[in-house]
Amino acid sequence: xxxxxxxxxxxxxxxxxxVFGGGILAALVPVINTxxxxxxxxxxxxxxxxxxxxxxxxxxxxxxxxxxxxxxCLLYHTEYADNAxxxxxxxxxxxxxxxxxxxxxxxxxxxxxxxxxxAGLIFSAVRWFPADEKILWNGVLNMGYAFVLLLPGTLFMxxxxxxxxxxxxxxxxxxxxxxxxxxxxxxxxILSLFxxxxxxxxxxxxxxxxxKNYWIAVGAECAIGCFAAVIFxxxxxxxx
Amino acid sequence: xxxxxxxxxxLKKIRRSGIFIILFxxxxxxxxxxxxxxxxxxxxxxxxxxxxxxxxxxxxxMGLAWFMFPACMVxxxxxxxxxxxxxxxxxxxxxxxxxTGKLCLAKFAVLLALGACFLFFxxxxxxISAGIxxxxxxxxxxxxxxxxxxxxxxxxLTSIPMVAFFWLLxxxxxxxxxxxxxxxASIVPSVLMINTKFWFVYPMAYxxxxxxxxxxxxxxxxxxxxxxxVLWGSIALFVTLICVFVSCFCFGQGERx
Amino acid sequence: MNIIxxxxxxxxxxxxxxxxxxxxxxxxxxxxxxxxxxGAGKSTTMxxxxxxxxxxxxxxxxxxKKFPKNRMExxxxxxxxxxxxxxxxxxxxxxxxxxxxxxxGLPKYSVEEALDLVGLTQYxxxxxxxxxxxxxxxxxxxxxxxxxxxxxxxxxxxxxxxPVGIHEIRTLIRSLPEKFNCTVLVSSHLLSEIxxxxxxxxxxxxxxxxxxxxxxxxxxxxRLKGFPTENLExxxxxxxxxxxxxRGSRK
Numbered sequence: 001x002x003x004x005x006x007x008x009x010x011x012x013x014x015x016x017x018x019v020f021g022g023g024i025l026a027a028l029v030p031v032i033n034t035x036x037x038x039x040x041x042x043x044x045x046x047x048x049x050x051x052x053x054x055x056x057x058x059x060x061x062x063x064x065x066x067x068x069x070x071x072x073c074l075l076y077h078t079e080y081a082d083n084a085x086x087x088x089x090x091x092x093x094x095x096x097x098x099x100x101x102x103x104x105x106x107x108x109x110x111x112x113x114x115x116x117x118x119a120g121l122i123f124s125a126v127r128w129f130p131a132d133e134k135i136l137w138n139g140v141l142n143m144g145y146a147f148v149l150l151l152p153g154t155l156f157m158x159x160x161x162x163x164x165x166x167x168x169x170x171x172x173x174x175x176x177x178x179x180x181x182x183x184x185x186x187x188x189x190i191l192s193l194f195x196x197x198x199x200x201x202x203x204x205x206x207x208x209x210x211x212k213n214y215w216i217a218v219g220a221e222c223a224i225g226c227f228a229a230v231i232f233x234x235x236x237x238x239x240x
Numbered sequence: 241x242x243x244x245x246x247x248x249x250x251l252k253k254i255r256r257s258g259i260f261i262i263l264f265x266x267x268x269x270x271x272x273x274x275x276x277x278x279x280x281x282x283x284x285x286x287x288x289x290x291x292x293x294x295x296x297x298x299x300x301x302m303g304l305a306w307f308m309f310p311a312c313m314v315x316x317x318x319x320x321x322x323x324x325x326x327x328x329x330x331x332x333x334x335x336x337x338x339x340t341g342k343l344c345l346a347k348f349a350v351l352l353a354l355g356a357c358f359l360f361f362x363x364x365x366x367x368i369s370a371g372i373x374x375x376x377x378x379x380x381x382x383x384x385x386x387x388x389x390x391x392x393x394x395x396x397l398t399s400i401p402m403v404a405f406f407w408l409l410x411x412x413x414x415x416x417x418x419x420x421x422x423x424x425a426s427i428v429p430s431v432l433m434i435n436t437k438f439w440f441v442y443p444m445a446y447x448x449x450x451x452x453x454x455x456x457x458x459x460x461x462x463x464x465x466x467x468x469x470v471l472w473g474s475i476a477l478f479v480t481l482i483c484v485f486v487s488c489f490c491f492g493q494g495e496r497x
Numbered sequence: 498m499n500i501i502x503x504x505x506x507x508x509x510x511x512x513x514x515x516x517x518x519x520x521x522x523x524x525x526x527x528x529x530x531x532x533x534x535x536g537a538g539k540s541t542t543m544x545x546x547x548x549x550x551x552x553x554x555x556x557x558x559x560x561x562k563k564f565p566k567n568r569m570e571x572x573x574x575x576x577x578x579x580x581x582x583x584x585x586x587x588x589x590x591x592x593x594x595x596x597x598x599x600x601x602g603l604p605k606y607s608v609e610e611a612l613d614l615v616g617l618t619q620y621x622x623x624x625x626x627x628x629x630x631x632x633x634x635x636x637x638x639x640x641x642x643x644x645x646x647x648x649x650x651x652x653x654x655x656x657x658x659x660p661v662g663i664h665e666i667r668t669l670i671r672s673l674p675e676k677f678n679c680t681v682l683v684s685s686h687l688l689s690e691i692x693x694x695x696x697x698x699x700x701x702x703x704x705x706x707x708x709x710x711x712x713x714x715x716x717x718x719x720r721l722k723g724f725p726t727e728n729l730e731x732x733x734x735x736x737x738x739x740x741x742x743x744r745g746s747r748k
Contacts, residue, residue: 005596005599008592008595008596009585009587010587011588011592012587013415013587014418015417021421022421025425059432062428063425066421070421071417074416074417077416078585078587082585082626083581083583084584084593085583086549088600089547089549090548090577090579091600091601092572093600094569167416168315168316168322169258171318172265172315175266175312175315176265179266179269182303182307183273184273237548238551240550
């Protein structure tokens with residue numbers, strides 16, 4: 001129930017249009033790219049989705065990360081802007097719970113954006129590539145994997161936003177994190193585990209053993225993120 | 241109140257905002273990967289015939305011009321707008337005998353100053369990084385300060401239309417997520433735009449285009465694109481003037497409604 | 498019976514002592530006026546009661562519950578308004594209260610009730626950021642009063658209100674113990690205001706509790722110490738001035 005409260009708090013902040021706008025913008029990347037470079041794409045080996053993901057996902061993932069950074073900053077900015085956080089802290093609810101609710105909300109937004117992006121990829125595959133019966137299922141798998149890999153980044157970005165009262169500070173830290181992620185080599189497993197670098201990974205063409213490692217890494221990072229959030233809110237209260 | 245005094249006032253407003261720490265951290269993080277991948281510069285020399293020391297600087301500046309600098313400018317626009325709108329500071333400013341256009345221009349100048357400051361940090365951290373890589377790779381990566389200054393100046397100059405566009409976004413779009421979102425989203429396609437014939441209509445691509453062209457000039461196996469400087473300059477000036485004019489016109493309209 | 502009791506409660510920020518070992522005794526069903534000049538430590542004390550600031554030393558009991566062990570239980574019983582109204586500017590007054598209502602698990606009609614209590618019903622559909630200063634203050638009060646909590650902490654609740662509004666809110670605060678059987682801790686820097694609302698008074702200066710008792714007891718104490726008692730404001734100012742002098746000479 002309390003998850004819906006967070007939904008209520010973001011009324012009139014422009015979140016909904018931003019989710020759909022961001023999703024549509026990212027979904028347009030494969031559509032436009034394939035329309036312009038149809039011949040180059042069709043000459044490549046592999047399944048339609050694999051080619052499309054390889055050619056477009058870097059840019060799409062970056063748009064997703066930017067959306068993530070901006071929306072996480074704004075979620076806590078609504079709390080800090082008119083000091084609503086103070087009232088929230090004087091109500092019988094834990095800050096951890098509010099954080100978790102915001103995380104769930106962010107996950108929902110990511111799902112919507114990824115669903116739109118998935119639709120863009122599937123449209124491009126159906127429109128320009130030879131027919132593939134499993135395209136829908138593959139699309140779901142790819143976007144599902146992308147969603148899971150977005151979770152640690154979402155968690156850590158939200159934590160950064162919760163820690164900084166000034167939106168530009170959290171936004172600045174987020175930008176630095178995204179930039180660092182783009183500089184890290186995607187084929188280096190350990191470095192690619194940086195929460196903001198994980199969303200650049202692609203499901204298509206990845207061997208099951210590597211996928212499993214990423215699943216474990218996501219689980220571990222989420223656990224660390226949650227633990228860090230609990231500790232952070234406790235420490236902040238101690239030093240208030 | 242003259243423009244210089246107004247500029248001083250505007251600079252005072254961003255005191256203790258923490259933005260300089262963020263900008264410095266961004267400059268440091270920008271060069272860290274380059275330090276770790278110092279050996280790659282020799283490989284690039286073999287591939288395209290560019291001296292490692294030039295490759296080190298220009299590759300770093302490419303990341304700066306494509307992503308870090310534009311993204312940091314978006315963050316700075318958020319800072320300037322939020323400090324003013326946050327505690328109704330804007331209302332106070334509008335109630336003072338200052339022309340809103342002048343105020344808007346002063347804020348734009350602050351944004352440019354922050355940009356210059358970030359580029360200064362990036363150049364300083366470059367020299368430190370080049371020093372470190374010179375030691376680790378036993379090769380002199382240090383370039384002449386004049387050359388570094390020239391490249392930094394080029395990024396600054398070519399980014400003015402882009403900064404003006406970001407400023408326009410932050411003034412005209414009052415919903416923060418849209419202003420930020422449009423700003424960030426506009427950064428991503430610049431890497432595609434520089435490969436098209438119409439790169440000059442996209443101000444966000446200017447600094448990246450300029451640095452990439454510098455790279456091509458320094459690499460033996462690459463051919464720099466021929467640019468009509470007068471045409472580019474005219475378009476850039478037009479974009480800047482339009483953005484600044486519209487932002488000055490729209491500035492404070494929301495508060496005066 | 499005391500519903501709130503503090504024991505040597507102290508709060509320091511670096512080398513600055515905001516609250517210096519105060520012992521408060523607030524009776525159940527009373528209005529306790531917390532009086533003191535700006536920076537005396539009134540808000541800090543209230544913040545400590547709400548867990549917004551951690552006491553450096555000392556303890557306190559609220560309705561027999563101890564902080565920090567029973568913080569959540571304490572917050573369930575308390576309605577608060579600290580320093581300035583806290584709200585979501587992008588939501589209407591009604592929506593702001595609805596969020597608080599849901600967290601407290603109150604019935605839907607409590608929003609209307611709270612709006613009605615502070616006279617905001619007419620403006621409930623307006624965005625909170627577009628409220629006037631007085632309306633924001635009323636919204637903050639409504640957010641504290643929602644669900645008729647048994648304990649209320651109100652920090653300078655009449656700030657920003659017009660004379661009619663001040664009168665309304667004072668009357669409302671005065672009537673709360675009788676109407677809802679609640680205890681109110683209300684702070685102000687004006688003795689004349691506290692006089693009209695409070696049963697008991699606590700005077701704070703530079704973090705020290707200078708006096709605690711009823712208004713009559715305060716007058717008697719002042720008379721004994723040679724302070725003017727005809728005008729309450731003069732009496733208060735004289736007390737503070739003497740305390741400041743003594744503090745200065747001690748330094």
